[in-house]
Amino acid sequence: MVLGELIKLAFNTLAANKTRAFLTMLGISIGVAAVIALMSIGAGVQEYITQQFASAGANLIGVVPGRIQRGPGGGAFGAQAPLTMSDYRAVAANVANVLDTSADFARPSVFAYGDNTSEVNVTGVMANFSAIRNWNARSGRMIDESDVAGRSRVVALGQTVVNDLFEPGEDPIGKVVRINNVPFRVIGVMESKGASFLGDQDAVAFIPITTAQERLFGQQSLSVTGERTISTIYLQAPSKESVPSVMAQVDELLRERRRIPADEPSDFSVLSQDELINTFGAVTGVLTVFLGAIAAISLLVGGIGIMNIMLVSVTERTREIGLRKAIGAKPSAILTQFLTEAVFLSLIGGLVGIAVGVGGAMAISRFAEFQPVVQVSTIVLAVGFSIAVGLFFGIYPARRAARLNPIEALRFE
Amino acid sequence: MLNVQVKEQVIPVGLNGHVNEHSRQPVIEARDIAKxxxxxxxxVRALDGVSLTIYPGELTAIMGPSGSGxxxxxxxxxxxxxxxxGTYRLDGVDVEKLNDNQLAVIRNKKIGFVFQSFNLLRRTSAIDNVEQPLIYAGVPPRERRERAKAALEAVGLGHRLKHHANELSGGQQQRVAIARALVNNPAIILADEPTGNLDSKSGAxxxxxxxxxxxxNGIxxxxxxxxxxxxxHTRRVIRIADGKIVDDYPVTDQIIACPDKALPDPILEKLGHGVG
Structure with a gap:
């Protein structure tokens, strides 16, 4: 029998028992919908986290003093030996294949305007900070070359600081705020990055790095050897692929400069956002698979429903099977007929489930901060899985039908 | 049709001595069959050494009480x-050597079954029911439709093609079953108590x-x-009891079921296959 005949036959048979077919399909639909919805939401969360990191700047590498231990119990810091401006200059001069290099110097500070105060990190930045960290002023402007060269007392405030210091509707540009009692003129307000699992990203304020080191913190910014220290060195790699090689170069260079013996760990850390994304991605990935697996259990239950109904159907249609054998159906034809019915049920159920699952994910996204990501692979997986369920749970009833003795089947009441 | 093997010479004489008028190869040739x-x-010997020869064009009844075999x-x-x-040769094919798949092909091409309880597919139209054997025979859809239609016209149901089996009377359902048995031009039709579920008028x-x-049509x-x-109603009766043939005789006072021998619309042409 050709496939077209089989599908027509399966359709007619199922159409003759609409309620039963519908209820059986419902089991598969719910399973597939649950898998699709949960997988899409999981993928959406993953995408959201990736975007959060990516908003810090593309292919960004950061160097910070101290050793950040990764793995179990991570986060502990080793001996602190600060990074210095000469480290920065060495990195900028010697590390090949880098688009741009920058450094900053950050310290917690007290901001005051009138009676209002705010405690945040003030960050001394270079003029290229804005480009390298992908962070621009929403109004006014960011720190530029002449500010850095002139050690100007100007500040660009993050949205949280603006909210703390100024009345709603008040324009901060041109106003003078006091940082640790030193007056600074506000030249810009930064665009908002929002709060995320990384903390409040808008609790920031930027001043020229020279101003921070020489005017605002002075002695505090000097190392024991009398060098100007920095908090972070930033490097921007040209592509994702070049990130590891740049990191290796930085690591090698700084170890050499700091004379760290080969068998000792570095007293600084070279971090890339990819690493962070991968760490978080691994967590959310496991979560997604876990949710999918739970949803897959309902698909399994749906499959058992199909097997149950097919077994009932084989018993009910024993005489039909006997007749078909009498008029010349080979066992393989009977097998294929029942298998087609089972797969037809699960496939239609699966397709309905996809529609419901995608719809459900969309609906949930209306109440969540992230967009669900419906991946083609998820849909292919769900369709493939529902066909597999139909085949797996259909084969036993179908074999039973194919093996019926035609004489007994015809006599069956 | 499967290829016809060169037949061995069979004496065309029935068991109880009546001379058979057929000189052709028998359609059924069973020798010493036991089950x-x-x-x-x-x-339990359901059958105990049954030998039987039936020629094309015969109208035979195998008769016996229940439990006779x-x-x-x-x-x-x-x-x-x-x-x-024992051995059983059907239309020139040695059947006892065949496997399940080959038997299915034989049933499909050489045998038409008619059952007491009709055994039609429910919620399926008359023409779809008749088409079933042709589907398993691999006949293309258009030809299937034409042949099924012709078979239904031959049994006088040309006006009921699209009716579902459960919308037809018992007699009409049995006609659909007969059309289904005929549609693949079988060598024999086996009818198991075909009037058992019908009133006497429909039965006739x-x-x-x-x-x-x-x-x-010489079927x-x-x-x-x-x-x-x-x-x-037949021309030959084979009586069976306790798994053995106990009698085999020609019917002398045959009942003619058709009210009038001179009938209109002969069914011969409609079936599209000539005598034997």
Whole structure:
């Protein structure tokens, strides 16, 4: 029998028992919908986290003093030996294949305007900070070359600081705020990055790095050897692929400069956002698979429903099977007929489930901060899985039908 | 058709000596057939050495009470079952050597079954029911439709093609079943108590149809029945008891079921296959 005949036959048979077919399909639909919805939401969360990191700047590498231990119990810091401006200059001069290099110097500070105060990190930045960290002023402007060269007392405030210091509707540009009692003129307000699992990203304020080191913190910014220290060195790699090689170069260079013996760990850390994304991605990935697996259990239950109904159907249609054998159906034809019915049920159920699952994910996204990501692979997986369920749970009833003795089947009441 | 093997010479004489007018190859040739079931230590001989020859164009009844072995014989003749012993040649094919798939092909191409309870597919139109054997024979859809239509017209249901089986009367349902049995041009039609579920008027119509198919189209029909009156509609009766043939005789006072021999619309042309 050709496939077209089989599908027509399966359709007619199922159409003759609409309620039963519908209820059986419902089991598969719910399973597939649950898998699709949960997988899409999981993928959406993953995408959201990736975007959060990516908003810090593309292919960004950061160097910070101290050793950040990764793995179990991570986060502990080793001996602190600060990074210095000469480290920065060495990195900028010697590390090949880098688009741009920058450094900053950050310290917690007290901001005051009138009676209002705010405690945040003030960050001394270079003029290229804005480009390298992908962070621009929403109004006014960011720190530029002449500010850095002139050690100007100007500040660009993050949205949280603006909210703390100024009345709603008040324009901060041109106003003078006091940082640790030193007056600074506000030249810009930064665009908002929002709060995320990384903390409040808008609790920031930027001043020229020279101003921070020489005017605002002075002695505090000097190392024991009398060098100007920095908090972070930033490097921007040209592509994702070049990130590891740049990191290796930085690591090698700084170890050499700091004379760290080969068998000792570095007293600084070279971090890339990819690493962070991968760490978080691994967590959310496991979560997604876990949710999918739970949803897959309902698909399994749906499959058992199909097997149950097919077994009932084989018993009910024993005489039909006997007749078909009498008029010349080979066992393989009977097998294929029942298998087609089972797969037809699960496939239609699966397709309905996809529609419901995608719809459900969309609906949930209306109440969540992230967009669900419906991946083609998820849909292919769900369709493939529902066909597999139909085949797996259909084969036993179908074999039973194919093996019926035609004489007994015809006599069956 | 499967290729016809060179036949051995068979003496065309019936068991009780009546000379058979057919000189052609027999359509059914069973030799010493036995069917033995084992139930623990007890051996049940449902059939015990049955030999039987039926020629094309015969109208025969296999008659016996229940438990006589007639159903077992019908199952074996219909290739639904295999004998424990003996040989069975159907239309030139040695059936006892065939496997399940080959038997399915034989049933499909050489045998038409008509059952007491019709065994039509419910919620399926008459024409779709008749098409079923052709689907398994691999006949393309258009030809299937035409042949099924012709078969239904031949049994007088040309105006009921699209009716579902459950919308038809018992007599009409049995006609659909007969059309289904005819549609693949079988070598024999096996009818198991075909009037058992019908009132006497419908029963007579069905018997008339069988008689006409046999007479006008030369189709070989074998009835399996316990009813002597049905047997009297045929031309030859084979009596079976305790798994053995006990009698085999020609019917002398045949009942003609058709009310009038001079009937209009002969069914011959509609079926599209000539006498034997």
């Amino acid at each position: 033995i079931y084992r139930m623990g230590d007890i051996e 007639k159903t077992t014989l019908m199952n074996i003749l219909g290739c639904l079952d295999q004998p424990t012993r 119509e069905i018997m008339c149809l069988f008689q006409r198919l046999n007479e006008e 070989t029909v074998i009835f399996v029945t316990h009813d002597p009156r049905i047997a009297q």
